[in-house]
Amino acid sequence: MDEDNNKFNRRNFIKTAGLASGVIALAGAAGAGLAAGSNKDSYTGWGRTAYGEDQFFNRKPFLVDTPTYDKVGETRRIAFIEDLFKRNGELSRLLFPRGDETPLWSFDEGVEKLPEPLKTYYLEHPDALGEFRKAIEKSQEQAGTWDKYKHKYLLADAWSTAHASPIGGQGAFPPQPHGNPEESDFRGVNEETLPLKSPAHGSSLIKQIAYSFGASLVGIAKVKEDWVYQGYMRGVGKIDFEVPEHWKYAVVIAVPHEWDSMYANPTYGTSYDAYSKLRFIAGKLEVFLKEIGYAARSHVPPTSYEIAMPPLAIDAGLGEQGRHGVLVTPELGANTRLAAVTTNMLLEPDKPIDIGIKEFCSKCKICAEECPSGAISFTDKPENVIRGYQRWNINQDKCFTIWNSVATSHARGCRVCLAVCPYSRKNNWIHKIVREVDPRDPTGLFSSAMLAMQKKFFTYPGGQEYLPAPDGNNKTFGEAPDWLMTEEWFNI
Numbered sequence: 001m002d003e004d005n006n007k008f009n010r011r012n013f014i015k016t017a018g019l020a021s022g023v024i025a026l027a028g029a030a031g032a033g034l035a036a037g038s039n040k041d042s043y044t045g046w047g048r049t050a051y052g053e054d055q056f057f058n059r060k061p062f063l064v065d066t067p068t069y070d071k072v073g074e075t076r077r078i079a080f081i082e083d084l085f086k087r088n089g090e091l092s093r094l095l096f097p098r099g100d101e102t103p104l105w106s107f108d109e110g111v112e113k114l115p116e117p118l119k120t121y122y123l124e125h126p127d128a129l130g131e132f133r134k135a136i137e138k139s140q141e142q143a144g145t146w147d148k149y150k151h152k153y154l155l156a157d158a159w160s161t162a163h164a165s166p167i168g169g170q171g172a173f174p175p176q177p178h179g180n181p182e183e184s185d186f187r188g189v190n191e192e193t194l195p196l197k198s199p200a201h202g203s204s205l206i207k208q209i210a211y212s213f214g215a216s217l218v219g220i221a222k223v224k225e226d227w228v229y230q231g232y233m234r235g236v237g238k239i240d241f242e243v244p245e246h247w248k249y250a251v252v253i254a255v256p257h258e259w260d261s262m263y264a265n266p267t268y269g270t271s272y273d274a275y276s277k278l279r280f281i282a283g284k285l286e287v288f289l290k291e292i293g294y295a296a297r298s299h300v301p302p303t304s305y306e307i308a309m310p311p312l313a314i315d316a317g318l319g320e321q322g323r324h325g326v327l328v329t330p331e332l333g334a335n336t337r338l339a340a341v342t343t344n345m346l347l348e349p350d351k352p353i354d355i356g357i358k359e360f361c362s363k364c365k366i367c368a369e370e371c372p373s374g375a376i377s378f379t380d381k382p383e384n385v386i387r388g389y390q391r392w393n394i395n396q397d398k399c400f401t402i403w404n405s406v407a408t409s410h411a412r413g414c415r416v417c418l419a420v421c422p423y424s425r426k427n428n429w430i431h432k433i434v435r436e437v438d439p440r441d442p443t444g445l446f447s448s449a450m451l452a453m454q455k456k457f458f459t460y461p462g463g464q465e466y467l468p469a470p471d472g473n474n475k476t477f478g479e480a481p482d483w484l485m486t487e488e489w490f491n492i
């Protein structure tokens, strides 16, 4: 850091710290922070909608006993043939059978030759058949003129195709690779690639598209060989391989776990709430990139990847690795789950950040104190050298035993270290101040004060207490949301 920057940061820190301490002292930070934390606008990455906050209109004054549709005669259920898509689907299967099969019906044969219930339906609704014929002709006409529009509407078309893919596709989404990456990652790629204005344009576009698919955070990194697994390649099997040349960049995306269930780890949380979101976002991004002419492969949790995510996300500027081995980001803390899409699109990579996580971790150690398995190191400084990189290392085997020791049987896991990490906080005013002030404090005093407050005002059940009896008491760091508490809804 240069001197000017240092001065700027100190000045900034002193100004903001003065303001912060005044505000904090006045308001009573712990209580006020707690209240602000329950404001649904602070639930980064899940938004108001996931909590019903968008259904804000008070309907009570307008409740009526009779629905506003008018019943004027004898009623009946809807026949499937009355549904436009089902009816048109039936007709399409007759007109355009799969493969080389001969059509089973043509418009020239007339309504009488249609099978039931189509025949009766169209005899009663002759205009509908004419309209369907017109729709088919229009669609064929448009397919013929697509060349005229395909450049102007390339992005809109790619974006909507990506959205439609999980619905139109067969089987799991995103589809898993088949064959080596040189075939698989290019399968379905648009033959034409328009000249990109610049790599910076590429990065901005891809980030915006990823946000629109639901990513909370997006960063771009060059793919480093060190982060690519060796010995197994999806779609090929157990092989040693060179990093494919077209894995030039990785678009790294992050989403949080649902906040309230995450705080109530291990019993009420699941990693899959974040994983399932990531699979959709990454899968759509893969389709989008292919649609605009680039090779793409999504790498998604829990196991469908060839790249280690945390170091890739560090390169992409999303955050830093904490003592617990999990990525810590300024926006989501350790409540950050990751996926990536590798591509040969020319992108401008982001730079890594340093917001002082390592320094904070060296004095915090809350995750190590709370870990039920004792898997997290207590050493002040990172002391392990892993494949040539120095960091804190967790004992994964011990951690896995705890995943299998918790009370809930599905989507087993623990995640206590994510829940207790002081960085895993919602986006309320007090954490906004802390987030801005702490990384600019060259003395470390601010973080020490915050940590002392954290340890004073938050209670932690402690290690084994998170486990079921006889080892523990199914304790959680935060209270479970009422919508996950069976006893609130059922007699048990």
Ligand code: SF4
Pocket: 324, 370, 371, 372, 373, 374, 375, 376, 394, 398, 399, 400, 402, 403, 414, 415, 416, 417, 418
């Ligand atoms: S997931 Fe649980 S057992 Fe594993 S390191 Fe974190 S706190 Fe420890």
Ligand code: SF4
Pocket: 322, 323, 324, 334, 360, 361, 362, 364, 365, 366, 367, 368, 420, 421, 422, 423
């Ligand atoms: S709980 Fe504390 S020591 Fe552990 S990762 Fe978070 S900040 Fe670092």
